[in-house]
Amino acid sequence: MRNAGLGGWPARRAQMSPGRTAFVFADRRVTYAEAHERTTRLASRLREAGVRAGDRVAYLGPNHIAFAETMFATHVLGGIFVPLNFRLTAPEIAYMLADSGSSVLVYAPECAEVAHALPELPALRTIVALESPAPGERDFESWLAQGDSTPIDTPVALNDIALILYTSGTTGRPKGAMLSHANLVWNCFNIMIGVDVTSTEVTLISAPLFHVAALNQTLLPTFLKGGSSVIMPSWDVDLCYDLIEKHGVTWMFGVTAMFAAFSRSPRWAGADLASLRTLMSGGAAVPVALIRVYQERGLVFCQGYGLTETAPGATFLEAGESVRKAGSAGVPVFFANVRVVRPDLTLTAVGEPGEVLVQGPNVTPGYWRDPEATAAALIDGGWLHSGDIATVDEEGHLHIVDRVKDMFISGGENVYPAEVEAVLFEHPGVAEAAVVGVPDQKWGEVGRAFVVPREGAAVTPGDLRDFLGPRLAKYKIPVYFDLVEGLPRTGSGKIRKPDLRSRPLPPGATPPP
Incomplete structure (x- = not known):
């Protein structure tokens, strides 16, 4: 086999353990033999759509077996797989598709509104829907089923690029981190x-x-x-x-x-x-x-x-x-x-x-x-x-x-929010917490804590301040406490701290005496 990358994995696994279960999704099970056949058929369809070594294929949708099938099929051809954050808006997705130059997009029904709101992208030639394709789009299952199951062996080297993963984009435009098959x-x-x-x-x-x-x-x-x-x-x-x-x-x-x-x-x-x-x-x-x-x-x-x-x-x-x-x-x-x-x-x-x-x-x-x-x-x-x-x-x-970017300096002292958050989490009434630095005329910056109380817990800023008092140096204790229902997150689950920093202080908010 000339494919030294991930595209050779389905064939190798099917040979070693054909009857073993590779994927489970809801009530559906897919064996390694089935995964190999489906991946090969899908790869043949991508090839007919013009995908060649180095071309980019994007996927937009929540977790699904089709994600893995599309990834491996792309790698069978030596292509580059571009998984997209399904929580992003159409302009954000359009930027990533244009930046990567993806020629194929596979999308899930949960993302139909975003997919249909995309502008015309010159490189994007084929759109495949997992369900209910719009006019001009392909239906994933029927398109795959009509593919050729004849094995494909494209030369792929370990140092060839396998993935482009876009960073969360919490500041500025997201960057596409390249990962090779060797990585x-x-x-x-x-x-x-x-x-x-x-x-x-x-x-x-x-x-x-x-x-x-x-x-x-x-x-x-x-x-x-x-x-x-x-x-x-x-x-x-x-x-x-x-x-x-x-x-x-x-x-x-x-x-x-x-x-x-x-x-x-x-x-x-x-x-x-x-x-x-x-x-x-x-x-x-x-x-x-x-x-x-x-x-x-x-x-x-x-x-x-x-x-x-x-x-x-x-x-x-x-x-x-x-x-x-x-x-x-x-x-x-x-x-x-x-x-x-x-x-x-x-x-x-x-x-x-x-x-x-x-x-x-x-x-x-x-x-x-x-x-x-x-x-x-x-x-x-x-x-x-x-x-x-x-x-x-x-x-x-x-x-x-x-x-590095989350650290702030208060009165000449470095404050690391993660340390403060870890101590807040020890409070029995705290479900989650995020701390950011905000401008202060006296100290340069001071802490502002956004706290999600546990269900049924009665928590006040005074309680939290008293709890932190014997556990942290005074300069580390947030000056402001916001009790909130939830925290903004990136698609990967990380807290969007730039969003918290940009929130204005409540009217009349003043530091405690």
């Missing part, structure tokens, strides 16, 4: 070393697949090992409990908000979670108090750290260290190097905050058609600037402090 393969090696993924794995895909962690940290390693991926359309606490019990889920990934909501469910105390071997989180620092909630249930909760640009794993805390080093993001993954440095790029001392740099075969070759951004992110030796602040302890474990 994805090495990341799979790293996660399989850290988690001990097995061929009997039943993995719950509960985070959005357009997000690098759900795709590369769970679905791809599971497929590579021949396990089963149970795909949730979108995050739902009750459905998560149902699927764990029904399918005997062994492994799942989630962000902090997902695990917090799961543990707050009335079903938490009585649920049968015995099948779960590993819970894994990343994307942002996880409060230790939340990790302990899971560990007290006897569950293995592992935290990792990474970025879209590192495919994504950069560090990982293995199961054996998950209790003793709870709150740590672990040590560098097996096939990567990580440094924490000062602005002059010298190594920090133990416990000294600095920026995280990452180097290795999992690191992006750069940003799509953006040499300036690539040059700014990657320095000599292929080291990637992460923009994240961390400390390293005496055992070499990373502790993520915060994003």
Whole structure:
């Protein structure tokens, strides 16, 4: 087989384990043999639509088996897959389609309104709908079924680009991070070393697949090992409990908000979670108090750290260290190097905050058609600037402090919002919290906390201030507290802090005496 990339995986898996279940979605199961045949038929249709090596194929929609089929079919031809955030507006999606030059768009019915609002894009020649195609569009199932099942073997090298993943775009225009097939393969090696993924794995895909962690940290390693991926359309606490019990889920990934909501469910105390071997989180620092909630249930909760640009794993805390080093993001993954440095790029001392740099075969070759951004992110030796602040302890474990851009300076002192948020989370009446810096005439900047109270809890700003008083230095304690029903999030579940910073203070708001 000349395809050394992901496009060869369905054929290889079908040969090794044809009858094993590859995907579960609602009441539908797809074996590896079926996945191979469907991927091949779809690839033949994409080829008829003009897709060749290096061409881009985009997917817009919630989690679905068709996402994986479209991705693998694109890779069969040596094309580049472009997963899009289905929560974005038509102008945002149009920008990504135009920037990537995608020639094919596959979209789900939930995104029909956005798809039909797109302007005319010169490169976009074929539009495929999973359901109810509009005039001029293809129907996914019938189009695929009429494809040719004859095997396709296109030469693809490991260093060829496999994915363009657009960043969240919390500031300015999103950038398209390129990931090669080699980046994805090495990341799979790293996660399989850290988690001990097995061929009997039943993995719950509960985070959005357009997000690098759900795709590369769970679905791809599971497929590579021949396990089963149970795909949730979108995050739902009750459905998560149902699927764990029904399918005997062994492994799942989630962000902090997902695990917090799961543990707050009335079903938490009585649920049968015995099948779960590993819970894994990343994307942002996880409060230790939340990790302990899971560990007290006897569950293995592992935290990792990474970025879209590192495919994504950069560090990982293995199961054996998950209790003793709870709150740590672990040590560098097996096939990567990580440094924490000062602005002059010298190594920090133990416990000294600095920026995280990452180097290795999992690191992006750069940003799509953006040499300036690539040059700014990657320095000599292929080291990637992460923009994240961390400390390293005496055992070499990373502790993520915060994003460089989220830190603020109050009265000459650095304040890291993630530290304040973690302490707020320990309050029994707090479900979620986000802290940002806001201008202040006296101190330059002070903290403003947006707090989501737990259901039924009576929480006041005074209560929160009193709670933080003995736990944090005075300059770290927010001056303003906003009690809110929810927090704005990106499609990957991260809190949109620029949105919070831009919110005006309530009329008459003054600092407490």
